[in-house]
Amino acid sequence: MILQVENVWKSFNGFVAVNDVSFSVEKGEICSIIGPNGAGKTTLFNLITGHLSKDQGGVIFNGNDISHLKAHKICRLGLGRSFQRINIFPRLTVFENIQAAVLTYRGKSLNFFTSAQTLFKEETEEILDKVGLQVHSEEISGNLAYGFQKQLEIGIALASEPEMLLLDEPTAGMSAQETKSTIDLIGKIVREKGITLLFxxxxMSVVFAISERILVLHQGQLIASGHPEEVRSDPVVQKIYFGRK
Ligand SMILES: Nc1ncnc2c1ncn2[C@@H]1O[C@H](COP(=O)(O)OP(=O)(O)OP(=O)(O)O)[C@@H](O)[C@H]1O
Ligand SMILES: [Mg+2]
Structure with missing residues (x-):
């Protein structure tokens, strides 16, 4: 088991956004969390990655108790993430964005005699290659098409060499074609590198295309979890989530 979430709670001014959530993820698994708007998905991610503090509960990652660690420490332990909203440096080039992320992660070994442009050039190019952005390397990131910006974010998350990735709506706002190519890309990367994925x-076409297991969140509570077919046919899920009787 790589991730274990135990009885996690979070409320905002009395409103319970995450209500006693527990689940675990096996190493190498590809899992998704689905649920309507406001179900608590992003909040749950923030509680796991240390971007929000929990009211109660604990999180174990790779045998480490990360319940009270700061976000950057958790990232260093190998739990990477991307955000629902684009989180890049829009004025830097694509290359520079990835390079900055690699630098942040490996900053300790920085050699001041090396010129900035060549710092971690190989590592940066390898990531650019992985996320299919080599041809856009010198473009200003803010000018990229939206789908490419989301791909760049995945590259930034990869710079910390994560063992597990949490991706919050990696295809939000993308066209059908961008969605398909991004999902193919994510699937290829995580399988190649053996990265555990929770997104x-x-x-739903994306969810069912690549998830090995699906967790369903509804009003802050985990109401179902299982193989895609189990979840699809779960009467509670059908009623609450798919809106069927
Ligand atoms: N910082 C905050 N302060 C107050 N309420 C918040 C805060 N963050 C989230 N919430 C509330 O908690 C609930 C869960 O929000 P969250 O963003 O986690 O949902 P979500 O499942 O990610 O939704 P979406 O699918 O729209 O991204 C919502 O009702 C939201 O308004
Ligand atoms: Mg969200």
Whole structure:
């Protein structure tokens, strides 16, 4: 088991956004968390990655108790993430964005005699290659098409050499074609590198295309978890999530 979430709670001014959530993820698994808007998916991610403090509960990652660690420490332990909203440096080039992320992660070995442009050039190019952005390397990131910006974010998350990735709506706002190529890309990367993946997504075709297991969150509570077919046919999920009787 790589991730274990135990009885996690979070409320905002009395409103319970995450209500006693427990689940675990096996090493190498591809899991998704689905649920309507406001179900608590992003909040749950923030509680796991240390971007929000929990009211109660604990999180174990790779045998480490990360319940009270700061976000950057958790990232260093190998739990990477991307954000629902684009989180890049829009004025830097694509290359520079990845390079900055690699630098942040490996900063300790920085050699001041090396010129900035060549710092971690190989590592940066390898990541650019992985996320299919080599041809856009010198473009200003803010000018990239939206789908490429989301791909760049995945590259930034990869710079910390994560063992597990949490992706919050990696295809949000993408066209159908961008969605398909991004999902193919994510699937290829995580399988190649043996990265464990937990992601949230509204597009059910994406969810069912790559999830090995699906967790369903509803009003802050985990109401179902299982193989895609189990979840699809779960009467509670059908009623609450798919809106069927
Ligand atoms: N910082 C905050 N302060 C107050 N309420 C918050 C805060 N963050 C989230 N919430 C509330 O908690 C609930 C869960 O929000 P969250 O963003 O986690 O949902 P979500 O499942 O990610 O939704 P979406 O699918 O729209 O991204 C919502 O009702 C939201 O308004
Ligand atoms: Mg969200």
């Amino acid at each position: 949230t997504e509204h597009d």
